[in-house]
Structure formats: structure tokens, C-alpha cells
Amino acid sequence: GAGVSQSPSNKVTEKGKDVELRCDPISGHTALYWYRQRLGQGLEFLIYFQGNSAPDKSGLPSDRFSAERTGESVSTLTIQRTQQEDSAVYLCASSDVGQVDEQYFGPGTRLTVT
Amino acid sequence: KQEVTQIPAALSVPEGENLVLNCSFTDSAIYNLQWFRQDPGKGLTSLLLIQSSQREQTSGRLNASLDKSSGRSTLYIAASQPGDSATYLCAATTNFGNEKLTFGTGTRLTIIP
Numbered sequence: 258g259a260g261v262s263q264s265p266s267n268k269v270t271e272k273g274k275d276v277e278l279r280c281d282p283i284s285g286h287t288a289l290y291w292y293r294q295r296l297g298q299g300l301e302f303l304i305y306f307q308g309n310s311a312p313d314k315s316g317l318p319s320d321r322f323s324a325e326r327t328g329e330s331v332s333t334l335t336i337q338r339t340q341q342e343d344s345a346v347y348l349c350a351s352s353d354v355g356q357v358d359e360q361y362f363g364p365g366t367r368l369t370v371t
Numbered sequence: 372k373q374e375v376t377q378i379p380a381a382l383s384v385p386e387g388e389n390l391v392l393n394c395s396f397t398d399s400a401i402y403n404l405q406w407f408r409q410d411p412g413k414g415l416t417s418l419l420l421i422q423s424s425q426r427e428q429t430s431g432r433l434n435a436s437l438d439k440s441s442g443r444s445t446l447y448i449a450a451s452q453p454g455d456s457a458t459y460l461c462a463a464t465t466n467f468g469n470e471k472l473t474f475g476t477g478t479r480l481t482i483i484p
Contacts, residue, residue: 299460302471362414362415
């Protein structure tokens, strides 16, 4: 594809509900990353997928957060039992590891937990 | 643990001036240093990437430098324009094979027409 795409662009959910956020990486990119940006704060790394290797989950803030990726395609970030502190912009990026490893970002999903 | 700092948090300059944005990092064993811009309500646009073996990269009016020994990178913007107004973020990756970016908190740049 032309770039990284994410859906939905905006999501408003009630506290306690589960949400799923989707990321479509650039075709051929083997690495995929999730970050989040809470209001007034910097971007925080959440999780990293590289090919068929075990994902690096070291940035996930709690066990309510999980992510999956099928092969080298779409990834889904799931947040269970959402809390107000989960409100943030969730950004996905992909890169072609082995080359320059430049990361390309999607437009993000703005999650608001009410 | 890598920490990335950007000072100042905000900067306003008149149109046409040249300016420098600063980024410092604590772990000199970086693999890549990447500069992004972020416009309100939008994702990140990659501007320049400097690999650890390089000292600078240029694209149009932008020039980014990297000094690993001092733990610093700068983004130079020449002949600033109102369209350059955005938040500028620097980010570093530390180890090959573990490419997560550690971000600074950004500098919000306003170019005054």
C-alpha cells in the first residue's frame, strides 16, 4: 500500500468496554510497532513484531493490553476493560528491517474512554 | 535505559530566520537517530534519519547532525516558513534487532508570518 493505515481514526468507548485497534503496515515491511501518545506526553513504545519472531511486549503497560499480528500483515491491538488513563492516540509504524530501518507511521487512532 | 531530551519545549521565530532544534540522548550506543514532524491531530512524518556511522543528513532546507560522543543531535531549518510550524520530535533506536524508538517530548515550533 501507499502508507501505513489505521482504523478507526477515532474511537469513543465507555470505561470497562473492550476495544480493538487495527493497523495495516506498508506492504513488504517485516517489522511493525505500536506506540501511544497520551495528552501532553511523549510517545511510548508498546510492542514490536518482527517476522515470525516472538514479539517484544516490554512496553505493554498492563495485562489488559495485547496485540496480534498475522504473518507480515495486519496487526490488532486490543485493550480489555478500558480505563480513562487509556485515553491516548495509538500510533502504528512499520519498517523494512535489514535496510535503513526507517520507521513510517500511520495517522493514529484517537481513543477516548469516558 | 535510553533517555531523549528536547529543549526548548516551544520556540517561536519570525518567518525567514534560520533555526536550530536540539536533541540530547544518554546512551551513545545508538543505531539510528530519526527526526519527525507532527502536525496537530495527525501522525508522524519522517524528516531525516541518521545512521550511527553518519554525521549528518540533508533534505532541502533541513539538515540534521549527529554527535554520538556528546550525545547530541541538531535539526537545522533554513529560511523558515509558516508551513514549518509543527511539533518536531527526535527519536533514537539503540540496538540492531531491537528497533523500538525512544522519543523526546518534542519542540513545538511556531513560525510567525
